[in-house]
Amino acid sequence: MKQQQLVLNERPNGLPNADTFAFKEINVENPGHEQLLLKTLYISVDPYMRGRMADGPSYIEPFQIGEPLSGGVVAQVVTSKSEQFQQGDIVTGMLNFQEYHVVEANQVRKVNTFGLRPSVALGPLGMPGLTAYFGMMHIGEPKQGETVVISGAAGAVGQVAGQLAKRAGAHVIGIVGSKEKANYITKTLGYDHAIEYKHGDVPRQLKEACPNGIDIYFENVGGEISDAVWPLLNTFARVPVCGAISSYNLEAGEYDIGIRVQTYLIKARAKMQGFLVGDYADHFKEAYEELGEAIASGELKYEETIREGFESIPDAFIGLFTGENIGKQLVKVAEQE
Amino acid sequence: MKQQQLVLNERPNGLPNADTFAFKEINVENPGHEQLLLKTLYISVDPYMRGRMADGPSYIEPFQIGEPLSGGVVAQVVTSKSEQFQQGDIVTGMLNFQEYHVVEANQVRKVNTFGLRPSVALGPLGMPGLTAYFGMMHIGEPKQGETVVISGAAGAVGQVAGQLAKRAGAHVIGIVGSKEKANYITKTLGYDHAIEYKHGDVPRQLKEACPNGIDIYFENVGGEISDAVWPLLNTFARVPVCGAISSYNLEAGEYDIGIRVQTYLIKARAKMQGFLVGDYADHFKEAYEELGEAIASGELKYEETIREGFESIPDAFIGLFTGENIGKQLVKVAEQE
Incomplete structure (x- = not known):
């Protein structure tokens, strides 16, 4: 055959x-x-x-x-x-x-x-769900009342990451690329606010959506969207760096040029950390159980x-x-x- | 009077x-x-x-x-x-x-x-010494045989940070701006190698000095020097971000533009963390004692x-x-x- x-x-x-x-x-x-x-x-x-x-x-x-x-x-x-x-x-x-x-x-x-x-x-019970889980829960560690921003918020990882932050009592803002996605994350997933980056002026949109600054930025996309996040980081902010899809298709010899983060990290005493789901293999069992129960009960949507x-x-x-x-x-x- | x-x-x-x-x-x-x-x-x-x-x-x-x-x-x-x-x-x-x-x-x-x-x-028994101590020992956590790179290596913080990494058994490379500083860090402080950034081609100099990659980058200067570090970060590298002096004198409306770090942090699953010495007040006593003994005995030079x-x-x-x-x-x- x-x-x-x-x-x-x-x-x-x-x-x-x-x-x-x-x-x-x-x-x-x-x-x-x-x-x-x-x-x-x-x-x-x-x-x-x-x-x-x-x-x-x-x-x-x-x-x-x-x-x-x-x-x-x-x-x-x-x-x-x-x-x-x-x-x-x-x-x-x-x-x-x-x-x-x-x-x-x-x-x-x-x-x-x-x-x-x-x-x-x-999806939510596989690599993307686990990635969201470890990035948000082990690096981000959201707390009641904190402000959490997620780029790529309607994607496979983003949709789980945002709901995990909501469960922890955070105020969650998603950055997305379309009206349809904005509706999805606010109406279906329960995010507090959606920013459509294609509407322009992301720095202003972010400032308005985050009057208390940003405690966690879950990074999926990189690029100019993220450049607008750095000035809003709060003291001891955490930035789990999951992806930077905007930079994956650079041509040979091109670099991902933008705003350097160092001064923002110092001012906020913030932590930015790249991670891979495989680094957390010791915790897969508990993550599967927690995500599985939340999905089975309908609490975690996807x-x-x-x-x-x-x-x-x-x-x-x-x-x-x-x-x-x-x-x-x-x-x-x-x-x- | x-x-x-x-x-x-x-x-x-x-x-x-x-x-x-x-x-x-x-x-x-x-x-x-x-x-x-x-x-x-x-x-x-x-x-x-x-x-x-x-x-x-x-x-x-x-x-x-x-x-x-x-x-x-x-x-x-x-x-x-x-x-x-x-x-x-x-x-x-x-x-x-x-x-x-x-x-x-x-x-x-x-x-x-x-x-x-x-x-x-x-100096070494004050804010700069404590800053070096907490950045290197609490965020960097150098281990025997690791490669540690320090920018601003002959400065008030850098001179202590590098010696702490040497004490931990690391291979230490300092980046400096003059021949005199290069001599100071290698001959007096015992760094393994000095890179003079004014000689140009920092990426090549770094690659040659770090054939096994970089496990800790202690960031004091920012700018193009640091841009050359990111591609060399090893898995689970740590980047204590102490300063970025190259960017402190930007004029109004200027931004610190360079290579975005996200993809490098993901590839290396690296952590970049801004910090201030004041965040470690609970540990000042132990740091003073350790630094004081090392200075008094002549082990730590400055x-x-x-x-x-x-x-x-x-x-x-x-x-x-x-x-x-x-x-x-x-x-x-x-x-x-």
Whole structure:
């Protein structure tokens, strides 16, 4: 049996486009002892993958040209040669982007979807949810009455981060790129205020929305939006740095130029800290439990933007950088059976 | 009896100059109950004072036009109306810049100079020494074998910070502005290597000096020098942000423009943290003891640059921004009696 696989065709310079990707037909193998045959249901496309498309030192090895892209996948067990899994089980893992997988049983973990669509394991109950959790709760540490600002507030991470801050009693302001997203975060998620950066004058909008300054800035986008945040940081402010999507598509030789943060960090005695979800592996269990309960009870809400069909992965990925998604951007590859 | 006082004449736009300051003749008052009459011996001029010359929100109230400048002072008790002090005692405190002071006894503290020149209480055993201590030991937390880079490495703070990192077993590289300072930090202080930024190509010099990357960057200067540090940060690097002297004299409407740090902080999962010595008041006692013992034993070395005479305070202050001082910049106002 044949299947499609998505490979890196060439390294992008600037924004990825159709030439960045190539589809390849490969065989579906048979699972051996302690192996599983999986069918891909959902694939997650994430901004951090842009970093892996470049060739250079980072926290994660670069994708290789002609080799498969990979990322978060939710799949269903077709054939199990392991006692740990049964046919029909829903599993998740970091897997190549292809329609079927033969994996060792320990390469994936079974998903408790709390009765929800299994894609939840790629969103609020997956990497983005955990990222929001550790960034907000372990670095941000929101307290009752504090002011929390989140950029990329309607994204996969932002939507969870803001609700966690609300649960802690903070006043939460989200920065978003459209009216639709503004409505989503204020009306559905319960953020106190939305700033639409495309309306311009972000410094003025921020000042008006944060008369008491900013205690936590959850950084997802970088760029000029963040430049406007620094002067408003309160004493002992915390800035979990999760992403800087505005800078991911710089062309070769371009630098991310803006306002240097040093004097603002001194004035506010503020802390700015980059982090990766993997650094908190010791705390995954408690985070899954807390997020799972909040999602199952309906307290923690979330949105997904789903494209259909394996062939739509490139468009779904490129769309991340034009801000078209609300919540987690996913590609649905096959129906659950 | 009359004495000189130094006041803020006008707020500087850009680098302070002679017009920034004015001298004023005032009376020497008589001390009352529980008060002291002090004679100024040494005055400390420090880069952070530039921030107080501007009118705007900061961690410390701005100087007022026509009102005295103030800062760290070492003085000798001329007359004591308090049982806590005796004539001849050496004391230190944050005091107005003038030749004599009448203060409440609790406004100053007695100095143990460990047999050294009493100016030590304005340098390694004063605010700069404590600043280096908390930035390096509480935020930087150097470990055996790590690579530590310090900008402004021959300054009042830098000279202590680097030696603390050496004591912890780190490999220490200092960035300085002259051959004389390079010799001082390598030959006298025992830094492993000096980078002279005026020789140009700081990125290349840094890369060559730090083949294993940078674990701690102790930030004193900001600007392009620091821009060259970010790509070299190792995983879980720490950046105590003590100062950014290169940006203190921006003119009205100018911004400190350079490379944004977000992507570097994410890649390295690095922490950048502004701090003030006052935030660590609970730990002053242990810091004084540790620094005092190390200074008294000769293990911790330090340098001072001393100008003579009350009237030289403006020049001493302006000289901070042209990098003329090695170690602490002081003004000697009177001889100890």
